[in-house]
Amino acid sequence: MLDNDLKTQLKAYLEKVVHPIELVASLDSGDAAQEMLALLQDIQSLSERISLRLNGDDARKPSFAINRIGTDVGVRFAGIPMGHEFTSLVLALLQVGGHPPKVEQEVIDQVRHLEGEYVFETFMSLSCHSCPDTVQALNLMSVLNPNIKHVAIDGALFQDEVEQRQVMAVPTVFLNGEPFDQGRMSIEQIAARLDSGAVQRAADKIKTKAAFDVLVVGGGPAGAAAAIYAARKGIRTGMAAERFGGQVLDTMSIENFISVPYTEGPKLVTALEQHVHEYDVDIMNLQRAEQLIPAAEPGGLIEVKLANGASLKAKSVVLSTGARWRNINVPGEHDYRNKGVTYCPHCDGPLFKGKRVAVIGGGNSGVEAAIDLAGIVGHVTLLEFDGKLRADEVLQRKLRSLHNVSVIVRAQTTEVLGDGQKVTGLTYTDRSSGASHRVELEGVFVQIGLLPNTEWLKGTVKLSPHGEIEVDARGETSVHGVFAAGDVTTVPYKQIVIAMGEGAKASLSAFDYLIRLPVEEKEEAIAA
Known part of the structure; x- marks a missing residue:
């Protein structure tokens, strides 16, 4: 099933397995079951800590579980997790096997303390580049908390169930048999949905933050570039993003990012996030901006109100909230979204x-x-x-x-x-x-095409007839101290490489704005 190169790579990963794990297969007589068996036999052959059992009794066939022996820790795949889901398989093997996940300890603790019984089912497709994030998040949650169970289901392999449950978009997630959500989700997003106090705790934490020198609103390529360029100047930098990565997360193939012949959106976003984390940037993810309040006078503090009720203040702001898919706005479109x-x-x-x-x-x-x-x-x-x-x-x-x-x-x-x-x-x-x-x-x-995410800015910064933020050659908006970059602006040609350049330019312009503030205005801003 796996070629020699893939086996060599997987064998190296499986050396990180700490606890013995068991693969339990539930098979039928179909061709897919034979492919699954070959995959599981390949995996079992690569590590002495992995065993294989073929008498599983799961109703979905073919499927298999990855269980930590002697515990109730495990995940399940109904389907053959190749394609985009191969990474999900590797991570499941490692995490069930005890290898620590690359997730903030605060999130790990939040998941571990969730009370109640949660049975998740995720319908995915192997060609979906959005599905792995959701699958991996729920798999990890089931490893961290024994009250959480998860199965990832290949919709193409279980077409009858897809038809019966009216699944017309992936990923589609069911919780305890009822629809939970659709679309790409991170572990932070899912945990926040289940944890009733998460929003308020996040708001309370944000309320304690001091004013930033530069606050970047938006976490796409423009926002990432702006944050990096600001932090490199040694100034206090914050980033508030509704979804780190933005529209790039939904981009399948990228073949025009100069010096990189081919990559995929999620991979590029991972690289962007890692790069931002190299610097002292206060990243506040899952935060949607709802109002921009300009400074009372030049050099004063600008305020950004968030959907959770908290506010952030900064001496300068870079807006990089990007764009979203444009709707055709006809009867039936909203009613049948994700239903065809x-x-x-x-x-x-x-x-x-x-x-x-x-x-x-x-x-x-x-x-x-x-x-x-x-x-x-x-x-x-x-x-x-x-x-x-x-x-x-x-x-x-x-x-x-x-x-x-x-x-x-x-x-x-x-x-x-x-x-x-x-x-x-x-x-x-x-x-x-x-x-x-x-x-x-x-x-x-x-x-x-795309629609700029600027509804929350109407009446504050000058927008074009198409709703884009009007900027000058320096990325400056009509509001003193507020700059903008990326697909949300009037800059033509909505391309990743252009957004990054514009983000860097807007950040440098914000820095230039800060150092040119009169001394008395600087002192007043700090005192405020």
């Missing part, structure tokens, strides 16, 4: 195997999505509002070569249709003739 309406073809495509889907949008992202989906689904209908596709010609040539893709231009999507539980079709208007048409399908993938 989705925004990630890489994550959710396998759930629509053999079915009919639509892609809304004819730019690069839309055409790339249609190409990817064509290899999985039965048929793709691509709808573009304009009179022609806007994607690069090389992508259009590839799209035209596919037999199961239809392209409709001058199409204005007017409604997403469903039966109350799932998508059944959509309607669109032909912008040339005005005629209305209906397309029968099971999935709608929206790929029409």
Whole structure:
């Protein structure tokens, strides 16, 4: 099952196993079960601390558990965790085997002290780059707390259960048999959901923080660059982020990040986070900004109010809150979100195997999505509002070569249709003739660009007609001491490499602003 190179790497990792562990397989007679058995036999052969038992009685077959012998510590996989989930498998082996996780001790203690019984089920797909974070978080929680159980289920392998439980997006998590949440989740996010006092404790902790020299709001590439450049100046730097990594976490392949021919969003975010941690940056994750209050006078303190009720103050602020997927804003879109309406073809495509889907949008992202989906689904209908596709010609040539893709231009999507539980079709208007048409399908993938996260800034900083923060050549906004960078600004070409450069520039501009404050204003700001 595993090639020699992978075996060599895995063997080195398994040397870190401290406690003996047992692999318990529940198999049937299918081909997938034979593949799973081969994988488990390979793993067992690589470490004397690992044993294999084949008489598991789990109802889901094929599946296997990883148990710490003599304890009730363990995790379960219903499926063959290869692809993006291979890392989840390796971490599960190590953590069940007693290797310490790379998680803050405060989070570990929080999970260990959770009371109650929690049985989690995560439906994932092996091509989903968002799923491993959720799977790994819940696996670790089940290792840390014996009251928590978790099974990761490959939706492509258990299609009947996917249909029965109406799973149309991954990762989808059930808790004690009821829907819990969908989408990428960190261990901090899940623990906060289960721990009723977590939000208040975080707010109380933030309230005690002194004013920062530079406060970065947002944790994407622009925010990470801004924080690093500020901290390198030796000034007090804080970062408040709703989700460290931002939109990059949802990016599958990155092939235009200069000097790195290929990487993936989650890998880049891990590298960014590690780099930021190299410096003295006070990172406050899972914090959503809700209001910006400018300084009463130049040189005074700027205040950022957070959703949890706490506030942060700083002498200068760099806004880097990024952007999110733009909605088509038609009836049915919200009602059937994650019930057939989705925004990630890489994550959710396998759930629509053999079915009919639509892609809304004819730019690069839309055409790339249609190409990817064509290899999985039965048929793709691509709808573009304009009179022609806007994607690069090389992508259009590839799209035209596919037999199961239809392209409709001058199409204005007017409604997403469903039966109350799932998508059944959509309607669109032909912008040339005005005629209305209906397309029968099971999935709608929206790929029409990004929307800046600036609703909380309206009436405070100057925004463009598109809602972007207007900045000058130095990254400065219309508010004294407030700078901005990345996809949230009017700077054209929303690219990771550009966001990083703009983040660095905004941070350097903030530093330049600080050192040019008159001495009396500096003293007043410190006293405040």
